[in-house]
Amino acid sequence: MKKIGVFGGTFDPIHLGHLYIAYEAKRTLGLDKIIFIPSGNPPHKQNKKVTDSYLRYEMVKNAVKEYEGFEVSDYEVKKREKSYTYKTLEHLKEENNQCEIYFITGGDCLIDLHTWNNVPRILELCKLVVFNRPGHNKKEFLEEKKRTELKYGKEIIYLDFLSLEISSTIIRDRIRNNLSVQFFLPSEVDKFIKKNNLYK
Numbered sequence: 001m002k003k004i005g006v007f008g009g010t011f012d013p014i015h016l017g018h019l020y021i022a023y024e025a026k027r028t029l030g031l032d033k034i035i036f037i038p039s040g041n042p043p044h045k046q047n048k049k050v051t052d053s054y055l056r057y058e059m060v061k062n063a064v065k066e067y068e069g070f071e072v073s074d075y076e077v078k079k080r081e082k083s084y085t086y087k088t089l090e091h092l093k094e095e096n097n098q099c100e101i102y103f104i105t106g107g108d109c110l111i112d113l114h115t116w117n118n119v120p121r122i123l124e125l126c127k128l129v130v131f132n133r134p135g136h137n138k139k140e141f142l143e144e145k146k147r148t149e150l151k152y153g154k155e156i157i158y159l160d161f162l163s164l165e166i167s168s169t170i171i172r173d174r175i176r177n178n179l180s181v182q183f184f185l186p187s188e189v190d191k192f193i194k195k196n197n198l199y200k
């Protein structure tokens with residue numbers, strides 16, 4: 001059975017931290033491919049100003065094109081209504097019904113998983129893969145993982161790798177302060193940001 005990794009995020013902008021965890025997930029779980037899904041109108045970031053979804057989609061497209069087995073989907077950016085993860089997973093399952101889906105997220109998502117819509121359905125449709133993230137207490141994180149597994153009766157895959165201390169927030173702040181971000185993201189994305197004068 002084929003194994004597909006699904007990596008959802010705001011990707012505002014996509015950076016090397018994202019690409020790195022996708023690479024490690026693909027390698028260690030033996031995934032056939034990873035589909036990056038930039039969010040359209042993210043329910044979790046309603047109060048934040050988020051860059052236009054098509055621009056974020058284009059950045060992801062530019063970032064993944066040189067990596068084998070990395071793809072991008074415009075499923076969520078094309079939707080007019082809020083994008084809920086369980087709906088996206090239902091759509092992917094329909095399109096790839098003989099595949100096993102691995103949904104990749106950073107550790108921060110596990111902490112607020114209870115606020116997501118229809119978690120039991122999410123865990124029915126995919127295996128949840130969570131990554132360690134800098135700044136998170138590993139012991140607390142593992143306790144949260146255990147609690148979540150007991151609550152929903154599903155196993156969660158935890159990948160503990162070296163983690164890059166990069167976030168989209170750091171990148172946006174640096175650009176606003178006229179600092180270079182070329183060491184944090186692929187050069188194509190850096191060029192795209194400059195060309196479109198983003199985050200100024």
Ligand code: ATP
Pocket residue numbers: 008009010011012017018021104105106107108109131132133134163164165166167168169170
């Ligand atoms: P922001 O700073 O705007 O909140 P972000 O850098 O967290 O953005 P998102 O697009 O929100 O990026 O992240 C998508 C997923 O990638 C999330 O599950 C997040 O935890 C994870 N992630 C982002 N950066 C890293 C990193 N450096 N290491 C591990 N996981 C990461």
